[in-house]
Amino acid sequence: MGLFGNFLKKFLKALFAKKGQIKLGIYGPPNGGKTTLANKITMDWLGEEMGSVSPIAHETREIQIKEQITVKSKNKELTFNLVDTPGIATKIDYEEFIKQGMEEKEAKSRAKEATKGVIDSIKWLDDMDAVVVVLDSTKDPYSQVNITIIGNLEARKIPVLIVANKIDLKKSDIKKVQAAFPQYDVIGISAKVGTNIDAFYEALFKLTNR
Amino acid sequence: MLTLQFVPHSEITDLNSEKKIQKLLKIVREEKIILLEGKLHSNEKSELIRKTMEEIDERFKGIEIEELDAQAKDQAFLQKIRTVFINLLLGSRRGLTIIGPASIIKEIKKDPDKIQLFTEEQKKKKKK
Numbered sequence: 001m002g003l004f005g006n007f008l009k010k011f012l013k014a015l016f017a018k019k020g021q022i023k024l025g026i027y028g029p030p031n032g033g034k035t036t037l038a039n040k041i042t043m044d045w046l047g048e049e050m051g052s053v054s055p056i057a058h059e060t061r062e063i064q065i066k067e068q069i070t071v072k073s074k075n076k077e078l079t080f081n082l083v084d085t086p087g088i089a090t091k092i093d094y095e096e097f098i099k100q101g102m103e104e105k106e107a108k109s110r111a112k113e114a115t116k117g118v119i120d121s122i123k124w125l126d127d128m129d130a131v132v133v134v135l136d137s138t139k140d141p142y143s144q145v146n147i148t149i150i151g152n153l154e155a156r157k158i159p160v161l162i163v164a165n166k167i168d169l170k171k172s173d174i175k176k177v178q179a180a181f182p183q184y185d186v187i188g189i190s191a192k193v194g195t196n197i198d199a200f201y202e203a204l205f206k207l208t209n210r
Numbered sequence: 211m212l213t214l215q216f217v218p219h220s221e222i223t224d225l226n227s228e229k230k231i232q233k234l235l236k237i238v239r240e241e242k243i244i245l246l247e248g249k250l251h252s253n254e255k256s257e258l259i260r261k262t263m264e265e266i267d268e269r270f271k272g273i274e275i276e277e278l279d280a281q282a283k284d285q286a287f288l289q290k291i292r293t294v295f296i297n298l299l300l301g302s303r304r305g306l307t308i309i310g311p312a313s314i315i316k317e318i319k320k321d322p323d324k325i326q327l328f329t330e331e332q333k334k335k336k337k338k
Contacts (some may be wrong), residue, residue, distance in 0.1 A: 090259055091272025091312035108268070115263040122260045142320055144275045148259065151252030 021068075022080040022208055025128035027121065027153075029145045030057035030087030032134045033165040037191035038064070038084040044197070045069050050084055056100050058114035060086050063124060071201050078205055085124060086117025088145050125152055130159045130207050137164035137188060138171035141180040150181060161207045164188045168195055212243065212314070212329065219247040227254050231261050234309055238273055239265070243310035243327070249277050250307060258309075270311070276318040278306045278325050 026034045038050040051064045064084040071078045092114045097107035131153050135141055141164075153160045161184070164177040168190035178186045187203050189196045215237055222230045231254065237244050250258065255275070262273050308318060308325060317328040 088259065089272070090262060090275055092263070092266055093271040093312065094268070111266070115266045118263045119260050122256050125256070140319075144255065144277065145259075147277075148252055148255040152256050155252050 022078075022129045023083055023127060024080040024204070024208070025083045025085060025124065025131040026134060027085050027125075027131050027149050028087060028134040029136070029143065030089055031055075032087065032136045033191045034087065034134045035060050035064075035084055037132070037134055037163065037165065037189075038066070038082060040191045040194065040197060041069065041071075041082060042066050045071055050082070056097060056102075057089075058087060058092065058110060058117065060084060061110070061113040061117040062086065063117075063120055071204060073198070073201050073205065076205055078208060080129075080208070083124065083128065085121040086114065088118050088121050088149055089114075090145060092118070122152075125158075126156065128153075128158050130161070132161050132163055132204075132207075134163045134165050134191075135177055137166050137174055137177055138169050141177045146180075150184070159207050159209075160184055161203050162186045163191075163200065165191055168193045213241070215242045215244055217244055217246045222246075227251075227257060230254065231258050234258065235261055235265065235273075238309055238311050239270060241311055241314060243308065243315065246307040246309065248307065249305045270313070272312040273309055274312055274315040274318050275307065275309045276320055276325055278308075278320065279304075 026038055028034050035051045035053050039053065042048055042050045046066065046069060050066050051060055053059060063086070066082045066084075069080055069082050071080075092111050094104075094107040094111035097110050098104060102110065133146070133149060133153075135146060150160060150162075162177065162181055164172070164174045164186055166172055167174060167188040172188070174186065174188040177188075185203060185206070187196065187200050189200050191197075217234070217237070222233065225233065230250075234244060234246070235258070258273070258275070266272055306325075308327070310327070314329055315327055316330055319326040319328070
């Protein structure tokens with residue numbers, strides 16, 4: 001992160017600290033549906049989308065923030081600043097983007113930005129008050145990226161809610177996600193279709209002790 | 211040719227996290243697959259990912275990493291207590307970590323008591 005990036009981070013930190021609001025982070029591996037969930041939340045409560053989504057990995061390459069989101073459920077209210085983060089990965093290969101139809105220059109630029117995005121996501125871990133980890137429930141949950149993200153949050157004593165996303169797909173297996181992380185609450189949802197989203201909002205209250 | 215390099219716990223135990231990660235990344239960048247005795251702490255793993263991202267370029271595509279626990283899943287109560295004591299004594303020495311360059315290892319599957327490495331060559335053969 002350059003000088004401007006550091007300044008921006010400090011500025012945003014100071015802004016949040018002043019308001020004393022909860023910073024709710026959305027973390028996970030690429031293409032788990034983090035931005036789709038962020039969009040669902042902001043559409044439901046602000047009436048606007050947060051970021052663009054794509055079947056090509058690493059669509060979100062910068063930290064995205066939406067402030068002052070108030071979720072209401074059964075006479076309860078929860079206000080937070082939503083932080084959508086770039087997907088965390090251990091490898092980024094520009095040639096994979098070319099295979100998916102990108103021009104070489106664009107693919108290389110996307111790969112470069114994606115590496116910076118991963119670095120930023122890791123840096124921002126310390127700033128979160130609570131985190132929703134979004135996992136693709138059609139994929140193997142035992143990946144080292146998932147274990148590392150959750151292990152880091154545990155070490156920092158940051159409350160974690162695991163979302164097993166994409167339950168609308170046939171290959172989805174919530175039980176496998178639950179078995180992989182038995183000590184955490186796991187909510188199965190489809191951020192795209194909106195399945196079980198009310199249970200997700202209820203879980204946010206528990207996550208933030210509201 | 212595939213090169214495996216065993217890194218015993220004694221070789222990294224006195225290093226701080228930064229040096230440990232530097233050492234591991236240096237070996238991976240030499241296109242070797244590391245068999246590390248023990249496991250990295252979660253903060254060391256995130257630091258390894260961060261440093262890997264800093265070093266990614268057109269030649270180096272990143273890493274694959276997987277861990278294997280030494281602890282059996284269905285242990286009797288006394289065995290579990292024994293394991294807790296051993297962990298206290300040996301710390302992160304138990305288990306095995308495999309780290310390799312993503313250009314060579316395409317996928318690591320954990321089953322969960324065995325690890326399968328799928329290399330670039332195997333993937334090509336599979337496609338045939």
